[in-house]
Amino acid sequence: MGNIVHSKTYFSLMKIPNKFLSILFLLFAQFTLVAQVIRGPYLQSVSPSQAIVRWRTEQATESKVVFGDSPNKLNKSVESAQKVTEHELLISNLKPNKKYYYTIGDSKNLEPATEKRFILTAPKLGSTQPVRIWALGDFGSGSKNQLEVKNAIINYTKNHRPDAWIWLGDNAYSKGLDEEYQRKVFPIYQEDFFQNLNLYPAPGNHDYAGKHDPAEPPYFKIFNMPVQGELGGVPSGNESYYSVNYGQVHLVSIDSELMEPKGLQVMDGKGAQFEWLEKDLASNKLPWTIVYFHKPPYSKGSHDSDTEKDMVKMRENVNPLFEKYKVDIVMAGHSHVYERTHPLRGHYGINNTFDASKHIVEKTSAPNEYVVGKEGQGVIYIVNGSGGQLGGQREGYPLKSSIYSNNKIGGSMILDITKSKLEAVWLGSDGEIHDRFSITKK
Ligand SMILES: [Fe+2]
Incomplete structure:
Protein backbone atom coordinates (compact mmCIF):
# COMPACT_ATOMS: atom_id res chain seq x y z
CA MET A 1 0.00 0.00 0.00
CA GLY A 2 2.78 2.41 1.01
CA ASN A 3 4.69 1.59 -2.18
CA ILE A 4 1.71 2.33 -4.39
CA VAL A 5 1.21 5.76 -2.87
CA HIS A 6 4.93 6.42 -3.27
CA SER A 7 5.03 5.51 -6.97
CA LYS A 8 1.97 7.63 -7.69
CA THR A 9 3.73 10.60 -6.11
CA TYR A 10 6.83 9.84 -8.15
CA PHE A 11 4.95 9.79 -11.45
CA SER A 12 3.07 12.96 -10.64
CA LEU A 13 6.35 14.73 -9.84
CA MET A 14 7.78 13.56 -13.17
CA LYS A 15 5.24 15.75 -14.97
CA ILE A 16 6.52 18.93 -13.28
CA PRO A 17 9.25 20.83 -15.19
CA ASN A 18 12.77 20.64 -13.67
CA LYS A 19 12.89 24.34 -12.78
CA PHE A 20 9.82 24.00 -10.58
CA LEU A 21 11.19 20.82 -9.06
CA SER A 22 14.32 22.67 -7.97
CA ILE A 23 12.28 25.44 -6.37
CA LEU A 24 10.12 22.85 -4.67
CA PHE A 25 13.21 21.07 -3.34
CA LEU A 26 14.69 24.28 -1.97
CA LEU A 27 11.44 25.17 -0.23
CA PHE A 28 11.23 21.67 1.18
CA ALA A 29 14.81 21.85 2.43
CA GLN A 30 14.14 25.24 4.02
CA PHE A 31 11.37 23.82 6.18
CA THR A 32 12.80 20.43 7.05
CA LEU A 33 16.55 20.93 7.44
CA VAL A 34 17.13 20.30 11.14
CA ALA A 35 20.71 20.73 12.26
CA GLN A 36 21.87 17.26 13.10
CA VAL A 37 22.34 16.67 16.83
CA ILE A 38 25.56 14.69 17.19
CA ARG A 39 25.85 14.66 21.00
CA GLY A 40 23.25 14.79 23.76
CA PRO A 41 21.08 16.31 24.97
CA TYR A 42 22.66 15.77 28.37
CA LEU A 43 21.93 17.25 31.79
CA GLN A 44 24.50 19.00 33.94
CA SER A 45 24.66 20.63 37.38
CA VAL A 46 21.05 19.70 38.15
CA SER A 47 20.08 21.23 41.50
CA PRO A 48 16.71 21.62 43.29
CA SER A 49 16.04 24.73 41.20
CA GLN A 50 18.07 24.55 37.99
CA ALA A 51 19.47 22.39 35.21
CA ILE A 52 21.90 22.95 32.39
CA VAL A 53 20.95 21.27 29.11
CA ARG A 54 23.81 20.70 26.67
CA TRP A 55 24.06 19.25 23.18
CA ARG A 56 26.23 19.43 20.07
CA THR A 57 25.11 19.99 16.48
CA GLU A 58 26.96 19.46 13.25
CA GLN A 59 26.13 22.95 11.95
CA ALA A 60 26.09 26.11 14.05
CA THR A 61 22.54 27.09 14.99
CA GLU A 62 20.66 29.05 17.64
CA SER A 63 19.78 27.12 20.82
CA LYS A 64 16.35 26.48 22.24
CA VAL A 65 14.97 24.29 25.02
CA VAL A 66 11.22 23.96 25.48
CA PHE A 67 9.92 22.33 28.64
CA GLY A 68 6.76 21.64 30.61
CA ASP A 69 4.74 19.14 32.61
CA SER A 70 4.20 16.54 29.89
CA PRO A 71 5.73 15.72 26.50
CA ASN A 72 2.57 17.18 24.92
CA LYS A 73 2.66 20.37 26.94
CA LEU A 74 6.06 22.00 26.56
CA ASN A 75 4.84 25.53 27.19
CA LYS A 76 7.99 27.21 28.54
CA SER A 77 11.23 27.93 26.79
CA VAL A 78 14.73 29.32 27.05
CA GLU A 79 16.78 30.24 24.03
CA SER A 80 19.90 31.88 22.72
CA ALA A 81 20.19 33.59 19.33
CA GLN A 82 23.93 33.00 19.11
CA LYS A 83 24.83 30.42 16.45
CA VAL A 84 26.95 27.69 17.99
CA THR A 85 27.66 23.97 17.68
CA GLU A 86 28.17 23.51 21.46
CA HIS A 87 24.80 24.34 22.96
CA GLU A 88 24.41 25.10 26.64
CA LEU A 89 21.27 26.56 28.17
CA LEU A 90 20.54 27.12 31.84
CA ILE A 91 16.98 26.59 33.00
CA SER A 92 16.35 28.21 36.37
CA ASN A 93 13.45 28.83 38.77
CA LEU A 94 12.48 25.16 38.71
CA LYS A 95 10.73 23.44 41.62
CA PRO A 96 12.57 20.74 43.60
CA ASN A 97 11.93 17.03 42.99
CA LYS A 98 9.77 17.76 39.97
CA LYS A 99 9.78 16.15 36.57
CA TYR A 100 9.93 18.49 33.59
CA TYR A 101 9.76 17.08 30.09
CA TYR A 102 11.81 18.96 27.54
CA THR A 103 13.27 18.91 24.10
CA ILE A 104 15.88 20.84 22.14
CA GLY A 105 16.23 22.59 18.83
CA ASP A 106 16.94 25.91 17.14
CA SER A 107 14.79 28.93 16.32
CA LYS A 108 12.85 27.03 13.63
CA ASN A 109 12.85 23.35 14.50
CA LEU A 110 12.61 21.15 17.54
CA GLU A 111 13.39 17.50 18.04
CA PRO A 112 10.35 15.43 19.00
CA ALA A 113 9.62 15.21 22.74
CA THR A 114 9.66 11.72 24.24
CA GLU A 115 8.84 10.05 27.56
CA LYS A 116 12.57 9.50 28.17
CA ARG A 117 13.57 13.12 27.73
CA PHE A 118 13.04 14.82 31.08
CA ILE A 119 14.70 16.64 33.96
CA LEU A 120 13.99 15.44 37.49
CA THR A 121 15.24 18.25 39.70
CA ALA A 122 17.16 17.33 42.85
CA PRO A 123 15.26 16.99 46.14
CA LYS A 124 14.77 20.09 48.27
CA LEU A 125 17.90 20.53 50.40
CA GLY A 126 17.49 18.57 53.62
CA SER A 127 14.70 16.40 52.18
CA THR A 128 14.34 12.98 53.79
CA GLN A 129 13.03 11.33 50.62
CA PRO A 130 14.85 8.09 49.70
FE1 LIG B 1 42.84 4.68 36.22
Whole structure:
Protein backbone atom coordinates (compact mmCIF):
# COMPACT_ATOMS: atom_id res chain seq x y z
CA MET A 1 0.00 0.00 0.00
CA GLY A 2 2.78 2.41 1.01
CA ASN A 3 4.69 1.59 -2.18
CA ILE A 4 1.71 2.33 -4.39
CA VAL A 5 1.21 5.76 -2.87
CA HIS A 6 4.93 6.42 -3.27
CA SER A 7 5.03 5.51 -6.97
CA LYS A 8 1.97 7.63 -7.69
CA THR A 9 3.73 10.60 -6.11
CA TYR A 10 6.83 9.84 -8.15
CA PHE A 11 4.95 9.79 -11.45
CA SER A 12 3.07 12.96 -10.64
CA LEU A 13 6.35 14.73 -9.84
CA MET A 14 7.78 13.56 -13.17
CA LYS A 15 5.24 15.75 -14.97
CA ILE A 16 6.52 18.93 -13.28
CA PRO A 17 9.25 20.83 -15.19
CA ASN A 18 12.77 20.64 -13.67
CA LYS A 19 12.89 24.34 -12.78
CA PHE A 20 9.82 24.00 -10.58
CA LEU A 21 11.19 20.82 -9.06
CA SER A 22 14.32 22.67 -7.97
CA ILE A 23 12.28 25.44 -6.37
CA LEU A 24 10.12 22.85 -4.67
CA PHE A 25 13.21 21.07 -3.34
CA LEU A 26 14.69 24.28 -1.97
CA LEU A 27 11.44 25.17 -0.23
CA PHE A 28 11.23 21.67 1.18
CA ALA A 29 14.81 21.85 2.43
CA GLN A 30 14.14 25.24 4.02
CA PHE A 31 11.37 23.82 6.18
CA THR A 32 12.80 20.43 7.05
CA LEU A 33 16.55 20.93 7.44
CA VAL A 34 17.13 20.30 11.14
CA ALA A 35 20.71 20.73 12.26
CA GLN A 36 21.87 17.26 13.10
CA VAL A 37 22.34 16.67 16.83
CA ILE A 38 25.56 14.69 17.19
CA ARG A 39 25.85 14.66 21.00
CA GLY A 40 23.25 14.79 23.76
CA PRO A 41 21.08 16.31 24.97
CA TYR A 42 22.66 15.77 28.37
CA LEU A 43 21.93 17.25 31.79
CA GLN A 44 24.50 19.00 33.94
CA SER A 45 24.66 20.63 37.38
CA VAL A 46 21.05 19.70 38.15
CA SER A 47 20.08 21.23 41.50
CA PRO A 48 16.71 21.62 43.29
CA SER A 49 16.04 24.73 41.20
CA GLN A 50 18.07 24.55 37.99
CA ALA A 51 19.47 22.39 35.21
CA ILE A 52 21.90 22.95 32.39
CA VAL A 53 20.95 21.27 29.11
CA ARG A 54 23.81 20.70 26.67
CA TRP A 55 24.06 19.25 23.18
CA ARG A 56 26.23 19.43 20.07
CA THR A 57 25.11 19.99 16.48
CA GLU A 58 26.96 19.46 13.25
CA GLN A 59 26.13 22.95 11.95
CA ALA A 60 26.09 26.11 14.05
CA THR A 61 22.54 27.09 14.99
CA GLU A 62 20.66 29.05 17.64
CA SER A 63 19.78 27.12 20.82
CA LYS A 64 16.35 26.48 22.24
CA VAL A 65 14.97 24.29 25.02
CA VAL A 66 11.22 23.96 25.48
CA PHE A 67 9.92 22.33 28.64
CA GLY A 68 6.76 21.64 30.61
CA ASP A 69 4.74 19.14 32.61
CA SER A 70 4.20 16.54 29.89
CA PRO A 71 5.73 15.72 26.50
CA ASN A 72 2.57 17.18 24.92
CA LYS A 73 2.66 20.37 26.94
CA LEU A 74 6.06 22.00 26.56
CA ASN A 75 4.84 25.53 27.19
CA LYS A 76 7.99 27.21 28.54
CA SER A 77 11.23 27.93 26.79
CA VAL A 78 14.73 29.32 27.05
CA GLU A 79 16.78 30.24 24.03
CA SER A 80 19.90 31.88 22.72
CA ALA A 81 20.19 33.59 19.33
CA GLN A 82 23.93 33.00 19.11
CA LYS A 83 24.83 30.42 16.45
CA VAL A 84 26.95 27.69 17.99
CA THR A 85 27.66 23.97 17.68
CA GLU A 86 28.17 23.51 21.46
CA HIS A 87 24.80 24.34 22.96
CA GLU A 88 24.41 25.10 26.64
CA LEU A 89 21.27 26.56 28.17
CA LEU A 90 20.54 27.12 31.84
CA ILE A 91 16.98 26.59 33.00
CA SER A 92 16.35 28.21 36.37
CA ASN A 93 13.45 28.83 38.77
CA LEU A 94 12.48 25.16 38.71
CA LYS A 95 10.73 23.44 41.62
CA PRO A 96 12.57 20.74 43.60
CA ASN A 97 11.93 17.03 42.99
CA LYS A 98 9.77 17.76 39.97
CA LYS A 99 9.78 16.15 36.57
CA TYR A 100 9.93 18.49 33.59
CA TYR A 101 9.76 17.08 30.09
CA TYR A 102 11.81 18.96 27.54
CA THR A 103 13.27 18.91 24.10
CA ILE A 104 15.88 20.84 22.14
CA GLY A 105 16.23 22.59 18.83
CA ASP A 106 16.94 25.91 17.14
CA SER A 107 14.79 28.93 16.32
CA LYS A 108 12.85 27.03 13.63
CA ASN A 109 12.85 23.35 14.50
CA LEU A 110 12.61 21.15 17.54
CA GLU A 111 13.39 17.50 18.04
CA PRO A 112 10.35 15.43 19.00
CA ALA A 113 9.62 15.21 22.74
CA THR A 114 9.66 11.72 24.24
CA GLU A 115 8.84 10.05 27.56
CA LYS A 116 12.57 9.50 28.17
CA ARG A 117 13.57 13.12 27.73
CA PHE A 118 13.04 14.82 31.08
CA ILE A 119 14.70 16.64 33.96
CA LEU A 120 13.99 15.44 37.49
CA THR A 121 15.24 18.25 39.70
CA ALA A 122 17.16 17.33 42.85
CA PRO A 123 15.26 16.99 46.14
CA LYS A 124 14.77 20.09 48.27
CA LEU A 125 17.90 20.53 50.40
CA GLY A 126 17.49 18.57 53.62
CA SER A 127 14.70 16.40 52.18
CA THR A 128 14.34 12.98 53.79
CA GLN A 129 13.03 11.33 50.62
CA PRO A 130 14.85 8.09 49.70
CA VAL A 131 17.40 8.41 46.90
CA ARG A 132 18.94 5.87 44.54
CA ILE A 133 22.46 6.42 43.25
CA TRP A 134 24.24 4.57 40.46
CA ALA A 135 28.04 4.47 40.84
CA LEU A 136 30.07 3.53 37.76
CA GLY A 137 33.83 3.34 37.27
CA ASP A 138 36.39 2.84 34.49
CA PHE A 139 33.73 2.38 31.85
CA GLY A 140 34.43 4.21 28.57
CA SER A 141 36.42 1.43 26.94
CA GLY A 142 34.04 0.45 24.14
CA SER A 143 34.02 -3.13 25.44
CA LYS A 144 31.31 -5.78 25.51
CA ASN A 145 31.56 -5.63 29.31
CA GLN A 146 30.66 -1.93 29.21
CA LEU A 147 27.42 -2.72 27.36
CA GLU A 148 26.59 -5.67 29.58
CA VAL A 149 27.13 -3.65 32.78
CA LYS A 150 24.87 -0.91 31.39
CA ASN A 151 22.19 -3.37 30.30
CA ALA A 152 22.20 -5.04 33.73
CA ILE A 153 21.55 -1.63 35.31
CA ILE A 154 18.76 -0.79 32.84
CA ASN A 155 17.08 -4.07 33.71
CA TYR A 156 17.65 -3.82 37.48
CA THR A 157 16.32 -0.24 37.66
CA LYS A 158 13.45 -0.48 35.20
CA ASN A 159 10.83 -0.02 37.94
CA HIS A 160 12.93 2.28 40.11
CA ARG A 161 15.31 4.46 38.19
CA PRO A 162 18.41 6.05 39.74
CA ASP A 163 18.11 9.67 40.88
CA ALA A 164 21.78 10.48 40.50
CA TRP A 165 24.77 9.07 38.68
CA ILE A 166 28.32 9.27 40.03
CA TRP A 167 31.43 8.48 37.98
CA LEU A 168 34.67 7.25 39.52
CA GLY A 169 36.99 8.34 36.72
CA ASP A 170 38.62 6.84 33.64
CA ASN A 171 35.43 7.76 31.89
CA ALA A 172 36.87 7.61 28.34
CA TYR A 173 39.81 5.52 27.20
CA SER A 174 42.55 5.87 26.58
CA LYS A 175 43.34 9.60 26.67
CA GLY A 176 40.02 11.17 27.63
CA LEU A 177 39.83 12.74 24.17
CA ASP A 178 36.64 14.42 23.05
CA GLU A 179 36.53 11.93 20.20
CA GLU A 180 36.74 9.06 22.72
CA TYR A 181 33.85 10.47 24.74
CA GLN A 182 32.01 10.77 21.44
CA ARG A 183 32.50 7.13 20.48
CA LYS A 184 32.69 5.21 23.75
CA VAL A 185 30.62 7.22 26.21
CA PHE A 186 27.85 9.37 24.73
CA PRO A 187 26.25 6.84 22.34
CA ILE A 188 26.31 4.07 24.95
CA TYR A 189 24.38 5.94 27.64
CA GLN A 190 22.51 8.58 25.62
CA GLU A 191 19.07 7.06 25.23
CA ASP A 192 18.57 5.70 28.75
CA PHE A 193 20.66 8.02 30.92
CA PHE A 194 22.34 11.13 29.53
CA GLN A 195 19.10 12.85 28.58
CA ASN A 196 17.41 12.34 31.95
CA LEU A 197 19.91 11.48 34.72
CA ASN A 198 21.68 13.90 37.04
CA LEU A 199 25.38 13.33 36.62
CA TYR A 200 28.08 14.22 39.17
CA PRO A 201 31.37 12.94 37.72
CA ALA A 202 34.98 12.59 38.88
CA PRO A 203 37.99 12.37 36.54
CA GLY A 204 40.65 9.65 36.32
CA ASN A 205 44.21 9.40 35.05
CA HIS A 206 43.02 8.44 31.55
CA ASP A 207 40.74 11.52 31.42
CA TYR A 208 43.88 13.56 32.11
CA ALA A 209 45.81 11.55 29.47
CA GLY A 210 48.29 10.62 32.21
CA LYS A 211 49.11 14.26 32.99
CA HIS A 212 48.05 16.48 35.88
CA ASP A 213 47.24 19.85 34.31
CA PRO A 214 43.52 20.67 34.55
CA ALA A 215 43.79 23.05 31.57
CA GLU A 216 44.14 20.08 29.23
CA PRO A 217 41.45 17.44 29.73
CA PRO A 218 38.37 17.68 27.46
CA TYR A 219 36.51 16.38 30.57
CA PHE A 220 36.39 19.94 31.91
CA LYS A 221 34.99 21.30 28.65
CA ILE A 222 32.37 18.59 28.26
CA PHE A 223 30.96 18.65 31.81
CA ASN A 224 29.72 21.37 34.18
CA MET A 225 30.20 20.64 37.84
CA PRO A 226 28.10 22.29 40.61
CA VAL A 227 30.99 24.20 42.21
CA GLN A 228 29.05 27.16 43.65
CA GLY A 229 27.34 25.19 46.40
CA GLU A 230 24.20 24.84 44.22
CA LEU A 231 23.52 21.55 45.96
CA GLY A 232 24.45 22.57 49.46
CA GLY A 233 28.11 21.62 49.96
CA VAL A 234 30.91 24.10 50.65
CA PRO A 235 31.46 25.93 47.33
CA SER A 236 34.73 24.74 45.82
CA GLY A 237 34.94 27.21 42.93
CA ASN A 238 36.98 24.56 41.12
CA GLU A 239 35.51 22.02 38.71
CA SER A 240 38.01 19.37 39.83
CA TYR A 241 36.23 18.88 43.16
CA TYR A 242 32.85 19.70 44.65
CA SER A 243 30.14 18.30 46.87
CA VAL A 244 26.45 17.62 46.55
CA ASN A 245 23.71 17.12 49.16
CA TYR A 246 21.26 14.69 47.65
CA GLY A 247 18.43 13.73 50.01
CA GLN A 248 20.19 12.57 53.17
CA VAL A 249 23.57 11.86 51.59
CA HIS A 250 26.55 14.16 51.22
CA LEU A 251 28.41 13.21 48.03
CA VAL A 252 31.96 14.48 47.71
CA SER A 253 33.76 14.23 44.35
CA ILE A 254 37.51 14.74 44.54
CA ASP A 255 40.20 14.71 41.88
CA SER A 256 43.13 12.34 42.44
CA GLU A 257 44.90 13.61 39.28
CA LEU A 258 44.90 17.38 39.70
CA MET A 259 48.23 18.98 40.47
CA GLU A 260 47.97 22.46 41.94
CA PRO A 261 50.33 25.24 40.87
CA LYS A 262 52.59 24.54 43.88
CA GLY A 263 52.92 20.92 42.76
CA LEU A 264 50.54 19.58 45.39
CA GLN A 265 47.98 16.83 44.93
CA VAL A 266 45.18 15.88 47.34
CA MET A 267 47.10 12.78 48.45
CA ASP A 268 49.90 14.99 49.74
CA GLY A 269 47.53 15.88 52.58
CA LYS A 270 47.92 19.62 51.95
CA GLY A 271 47.04 22.22 49.34
CA ALA A 272 43.79 23.86 48.24
CA GLN A 273 41.89 20.69 47.41
CA PHE A 274 42.80 18.97 50.67
CA GLU A 275 41.92 22.07 52.67
CA TRP A 276 38.57 22.35 50.91
CA LEU A 277 37.92 18.65 51.56
CA GLU A 278 38.46 19.07 55.28
CA LYS A 279 36.30 22.18 55.42
CA ASP A 280 33.56 20.46 53.45
CA LEU A 281 33.57 17.29 55.57
CA ALA A 282 33.61 19.35 58.78
CA SER A 283 30.59 21.38 57.64
CA ASN A 284 28.45 18.42 56.65
CA LYS A 285 25.28 17.97 58.71
CA LEU A 286 23.70 15.09 56.76
CA PRO A 287 23.75 11.57 58.27
CA TRP A 288 25.53 9.93 55.32
CA THR A 289 28.78 10.76 53.53
CA ILE A 290 30.21 9.12 50.43
CA VAL A 291 33.53 10.39 49.09
CA TYR A 292 34.47 9.27 45.58
CA PHE A 293 37.53 9.69 43.38
CA HIS A 294 39.70 7.61 41.09
CA LYS A 295 42.80 6.17 42.79
CA PRO A 296 41.94 3.88 45.72
CA PRO A 297 43.83 3.66 49.01
CA TYR A 298 43.49 -0.15 49.04
CA SER A 299 43.61 -2.46 46.02
CA LYS A 300 45.24 -5.62 44.77
CA GLY A 301 43.45 -5.72 41.42
CA SER A 302 45.01 -4.23 38.28
CA HIS A 303 46.77 -1.73 40.58
CA ASP A 304 48.71 -2.36 43.78
CA SER A 305 48.24 -0.05 46.76
CA ASP A 306 51.38 -1.42 48.42
CA THR A 307 53.66 -0.13 45.69
CA GLU A 308 51.97 2.67 43.72
CA LYS A 309 52.92 6.01 45.21
CA ASP A 310 49.63 7.86 44.67
CA MET A 311 47.66 5.08 46.34
CA VAL A 312 50.10 4.79 49.25
CA LYS A 313 49.93 8.55 49.84
CA MET A 314 46.15 8.57 49.58
CA ARG A 315 45.99 5.96 52.32
CA GLU A 316 48.59 7.59 54.55
CA ASN A 317 47.53 11.21 54.19
CA VAL A 318 43.82 11.27 53.36
CA ASN A 319 42.36 8.18 55.06
CA PRO A 320 42.85 9.78 58.51
CA LEU A 321 40.61 12.63 57.35
CA PHE A 322 37.91 10.23 56.14
CA GLU A 323 38.02 8.49 59.50
CA LYS A 324 38.06 11.71 61.53
CA TYR A 325 34.86 12.92 59.86
CA LYS A 326 33.15 9.51 59.97
CA VAL A 327 32.79 9.10 56.22
CA ASP A 328 30.61 6.02 55.58
CA ILE A 329 31.93 4.94 52.19
CA VAL A 330 35.02 5.84 50.18
CA MET A 331 34.60 4.67 46.61
CA ALA A 332 37.17 4.60 43.82
CA GLY A 333 37.99 2.89 40.51
CA HIS A 334 41.37 2.66 38.73
CA SER A 335 41.73 -1.05 39.56
CA HIS A 336 39.44 -2.91 37.16
CA VAL A 337 37.90 -5.12 39.78
CA TYR A 338 35.44 -4.97 42.67
CA GLU A 339 36.82 -4.95 46.24
CA ARG A 340 34.97 -4.08 49.46
CA THR A 341 36.72 -3.81 52.81
CA HIS A 342 35.37 -4.28 56.30
CA PRO A 343 34.71 -0.97 58.08
CA LEU A 344 38.30 0.11 58.83
CA ARG A 345 40.19 2.50 61.06
CA GLY A 346 43.90 3.14 61.40
CA HIS A 347 45.15 0.79 58.67
CA TYR A 348 47.67 3.03 56.92
CA GLY A 349 50.40 0.49 56.18
CA ILE A 350 50.78 -2.10 53.43
CA ASN A 351 48.50 -5.10 53.04
CA ASN A 352 50.63 -7.33 55.25
CA THR A 353 50.29 -4.96 58.21
CA PHE A 354 46.54 -5.48 58.33
CA ASP A 355 45.40 -6.72 61.73
CA ALA A 356 41.69 -7.56 61.93
CA SER A 357 41.63 -7.18 65.72
CA LYS A 358 43.01 -3.62 65.47
CA HIS A 359 41.69 -2.26 62.18
CA ILE A 360 38.13 -3.54 61.85
CA VAL A 361 35.65 -1.30 63.67
CA GLU A 362 32.18 -2.68 63.15
CA LYS A 363 28.99 -3.93 64.77
CA THR A 364 26.69 -6.19 62.82
CA SER A 365 23.17 -7.51 63.30
CA ALA A 366 23.80 -10.21 60.67
CA PRO A 367 26.61 -10.78 58.14
CA ASN A 368 27.06 -7.64 56.02
CA GLU A 369 24.42 -5.75 58.01
CA TYR A 370 26.22 -3.04 59.92
CA VAL A 371 24.68 -1.12 62.78
CA VAL A 372 26.18 2.24 63.66
CA GLY A 373 25.60 4.10 66.89
CA LYS A 374 26.82 7.56 67.91
CA GLU A 375 30.41 6.35 68.17
CA GLY A 376 30.43 5.64 64.41
CA GLN A 377 32.15 2.73 62.73
CA GLY A 378 35.10 2.32 60.43
CA VAL A 379 35.14 3.50 56.81
CA ILE A 380 34.09 1.00 54.12
CA TYR A 381 36.50 1.32 51.17
CA ILE A 382 35.19 0.13 47.83
CA VAL A 383 36.92 -0.31 44.49
CA ASN A 384 34.22 -0.31 41.81
CA GLY A 385 36.32 -0.15 38.66
CA SER A 386 34.92 -2.73 36.28
CA GLY A 387 32.12 -0.80 34.54
CA GLY A 388 33.85 -1.31 31.18
CA GLN A 389 37.42 -2.42 31.78
CA LEU A 390 37.82 -5.72 33.56
CA GLY A 391 40.33 -7.83 35.42
CA GLY A 392 43.74 -7.83 37.00
CA GLN A 393 45.30 -9.21 40.10
CA ARG A 394 48.44 -8.29 42.02
CA GLU A 395 50.37 -10.39 44.45
CA GLY A 396 48.40 -10.56 47.67
CA TYR A 397 44.94 -10.48 46.03
CA PRO A 398 42.43 -10.50 47.62
CA LEU A 399 43.29 -7.80 50.17
CA LYS A 400 43.47 -8.98 53.75
CA SER A 401 41.07 -6.18 54.68
CA SER A 402 38.57 -7.20 52.00
CA ILE A 403 35.31 -8.94 52.85
CA TYR A 404 34.38 -9.52 49.19
CA SER A 405 36.36 -9.19 45.94
CA ASN A 406 35.62 -10.10 42.34
CA ASN A 407 37.97 -9.73 39.37
CA LYS A 408 36.21 -12.21 37.10
CA ILE A 409 33.10 -10.30 36.13
CA GLY A 410 32.38 -6.58 35.56
CA GLY A 411 29.74 -4.60 37.39
CA SER A 412 28.60 -1.39 39.06
CA MET A 413 26.82 -0.31 42.26
CA ILE A 414 23.36 0.82 43.19
CA LEU A 415 22.94 2.56 46.55
CA ASP A 416 19.54 3.16 48.13
CA ILE A 417 19.68 5.70 50.93
CA THR A 418 17.08 6.81 53.45
CA LYS A 419 17.59 8.86 56.61
CA SER A 420 18.51 5.82 58.72
CA LYS A 421 19.54 3.11 56.26
CA LEU A 422 21.94 2.69 53.36
CA GLU A 423 21.65 -0.44 51.20
CA ALA A 424 24.21 -1.18 48.51
CA VAL A 425 24.34 -3.87 45.85
CA TRP A 426 27.09 -4.63 43.41
CA LEU A 427 25.33 -5.79 40.26
CA GLY A 428 27.36 -7.91 37.87
CA SER A 429 27.25 -7.72 34.09
CA ASP A 430 25.31 -11.00 34.25
CA GLY A 431 22.43 -9.23 36.01
CA GLU A 432 23.13 -11.02 39.31
CA ILE A 433 23.81 -9.34 42.64
CA HIS A 434 27.25 -10.59 43.73
CA ASP A 435 27.69 -8.44 46.82
CA ARG A 436 25.34 -6.59 49.10
CA PHE A 437 25.56 -4.85 52.45
CA SER A 438 23.58 -2.41 54.52
CA ILE A 439 24.34 0.16 57.19
CA THR A 440 21.70 1.18 59.70
CA LYS A 441 22.21 4.30 61.80
CA LYS A 442 20.60 4.46 65.21
FE1 LIG B 1 42.84 4.68 36.22
